[in-house]
Amino acid sequence: MLMDHDDAKEYLRSRMQDYLVTHHQVRNLRTNFQCVNASAHAHADRNPSMHFYPDSNRCKCFACGVSYDIFEFIRIDFGLSGFDETFKKACDLYDVQIARYVRKDNDYQKAFGQRCSEHPGISGMPYGKEFRRPSGTIREIPDQMSYYGRCVDLRKHSEKAMCYLAKRGLQEETIDYFQIGYDPSWHHPGTRNRPTERIIIPNSSNSYLARVLDDTLILGEYDHPKMKVGRQHLFNSRAIRPQSVVFVVEGEIDAMSIVQFGIPCVGLGSASQYRKLSDFLRLNPDNAKGSFFLICLDDDKAGKERAMDLSRLLDTDGFQCAMSNGLSAPFKDPNERLHMDPEGLGDVLRRAWNECQKLRIRRESA
Ligand SMILES: [Zn+2]
Incomplete structure (x- = not known):
């Protein structure tokens, strides 16, 4: 740690x-x-x-x-x-x-707090008690903002981490925007597993995703290659603004891949977490007045089914939405398309966004 x-x-x-x-x-x-x-x-x-x-x-x-x-x-x-x-x-x-690059915790908190006030999504804690899972399987963890700050510093100094992110097609501006960090010896808090090298993607001030750099590693019990720590929130919820067109995808890295083209996009974490979006909208109705959601979950059985479930939920709550599964084909997901075919991804995203914007305006004036 x-x-x-x-x-x-x-x-x-x-x-x-x-x-x-x-x-x-x-x-x-x-x-x-x-x-x-x-x-x-x-x-x-x-x-x-x-x-x-x-x-x-x-x-x-x-x-x-x-x-x-x-x-x-x-x-x-x-x-x-x-x-x-x-x-x-x-x-x-x-x-x-x-940590080798030690700054004072409150410096980090200040720096991160400033970023969050520019982009309120990361610090936004929109979930009230009533939306917490009663089973209590997901524990709140203490504030991680100073940890994120240290990880961002470590990432900036690590050629390996920067190479990994570049290989995934992410540009420095995107990496900074999402405050992506690097922990050379991460392990799950509260366990004593062998440390692994991870990319740290903040989800809120109390939750993050720790992703291994090396997918061939043999991992221990608490060491899933994409380990989520703390109760996860809708990723990049700051993208939701009144009268906007917002894309909805499964993965965090997919959401970042789309945001890189200037398209507002949120990540559910996984298809099964589709309620995270409707929970957020119910708690923040003013953020989403007149917004239009394009649901682009993965093109597999779970993705298709949960996309239907989500569109029904949004419909019931009076939000406009449509579904699309053609953004990344023939690639696995938006991130794979980003590094295999960035121009193709950019084109299809812009076309889809324009279509949605037309639909949104038509329904608004109807
Ligand atoms: Zn004694």
């Missing part, structure tokens, strides 16, 4: 409980256990006198009268001397890499 020094310190302190279980074999964290500094006790702390406080992530020994955090545990357990040595050991134990 990539973070700066201060975030790392905070994160590592939060691993206290895990450390007690794995390194001190503490079975029950509610009862006392042997002091980490047992050698200083008269009887090696045979009657355990140490207690864990989850709120502060610290342990206190009633015999020594001293309170310890994870760094003091690691220092004693591994016989280390200074804090630097201890901190390095803690980073090793918990797979933490310290």
Whole structure:
């Protein structure tokens, strides 16, 4: 996991409980256990006198009268001397890499916040409680804006990441617009899987997509090649404005490929997430007054069925829409067409957009 020094310190302190279980074999964290500094006790702390406080992530020994955090545990357990040595050991134990291009978190937050006020889509958190999945399978994660900032810096300095994005046909302007980043050693928060190299695509301030650069990698349990972290929102919802024609696609990279031609486009994440668009429109009806949606999901069974479902939903809510599956044929998806046949994609997009615009105006004046 990539973070700066201060975030790392905070994160590592939060691993206290895990450390007690794995390194001190503490079975029950509610009862006392042997002091980490047992050698200083008269009887090696045979009657355990140490207690864990989850709120502060610290342990206190009633015999020594001293309170310890994870760094003091690691220092004693591994016989280390200074804090630097201890901190390095803690980073090793918990797979933490310290970002090389460190700026202050609030600089990043400011920079990202400014971008978001220009383009409100990324920070837009349009989903109220009523739209959350009751199963609670998707957890909210903490604010990621400073992480995105670091990843953008790393991407700018990484030839490999820039090459990957260029190979997918994405231009620097598009890459900057979507604040795409790069994490050379990403792993899913809360897991200790082997880190993998990822492209980081922000979805909201609390959710992102981490995509591997190398599709041939053999991955672990939490390491899907396109891993979504946090509850995902409609991708690029800022494209939805009153009286506009907006294309609707499945993938984030497909949406970016279309936006590159100046065509407003949102991404559902996948065909099965088609409700994300209608949820967004119900919560932001003013953004979409008089808008027209062209639904262009993938040309497979799921894509066709969900496109029908979505057009019915939009229809019911009084939004104009049409369906198209001819944007990328004969290629797999808009992004594949972007790097195989950019002129063809541009042509078909502009023609489709003009058609939709005519329909929209005709219905508006009807
Ligand atoms: Zn003690």
